[in-house]
Amino acid sequence: MFEPAVFRRYTDRDFPSYKHVPGRTPHPTRDPGGHSYGGIQPDLPDLNVADWRRCDHYLYGIDLFNAGYWWEAHEVLEGLWHAAGIGSPAAHVLQAVIQCAAAHLKSAHRQPVGARRLFEHAHNHVLWRRDHHLGLDLVGMLADTGAYVTGDTDRPARLILHF
Numbered sequence: 001m002f003e004p005a006v007f008r009r010y011t012d013r014d015f016p017s018y019k020h021v022p023g024r025t026p027h028p029t030r031d032p033g034g035h036s037y038g039g040i041q042p043d044l045p046d047l048n049v050a051d052w053r054r055c056d057h058y059l060y061g062i063d064l065f066n067a068g069y070w071w072e073a074h075e076v077l078e079g080l081w082h083a084a085g086i087g088s089p090a091a092h093v094l095q096a097v098i099q100c101a102a103a104h105l106k107s108a109h110r111q112p113v114g115a116r117r118l119f120e121h122a123h124n125h126v127l128w129r130r131d132h133h134l135g136l137d138l139v140g141m142l143a144d145t146g147a148y149v150t151g152d153t154d155r156p157a158r159l160i161l162h163f
Helices: 056-066 070-084 089-108 112-128 138-150
Strands: none
Touching: 056 070, 056 089, 070 089, 089 112, 089 138, 112 138
8 A cells, every 4th residue: 555645735724533434434514423513614605706726615625635535525625516506617627526536435445336437427527627727737637536546556646736
């Protein structure tokens, strides 16, 4: 197994006390023992018009992804996906990242069929995103996620933001 690489953090927010694995750990928001139980969802900006560089919620989602908190990254970014308006350019980017996070989670827990299906959906969202990229190298994200999902590498994708 690989040693996690040191990666650049985009926020100084603490990581949750555990990485949620559905069916194995307490549900973070529904279980009273969950690491985010009782949390309040903040008002979130529409990243089609708001500057992603100033969106702490988005930056934290990227931090979570890079640290292997794939379920948590998915949850954090999902609120932004809804705020962007499903089907919009920013929503396609966010959905691609969300699905790559879910593909990593499925792959890490030996669910290759689900991981490949999610990766394919992420690929399609990248195709639909037009020029919107939210600071991400989407082609690189797909290449790294694909390599992880197929087992060509044991190193998960790392998302590097280009400011």
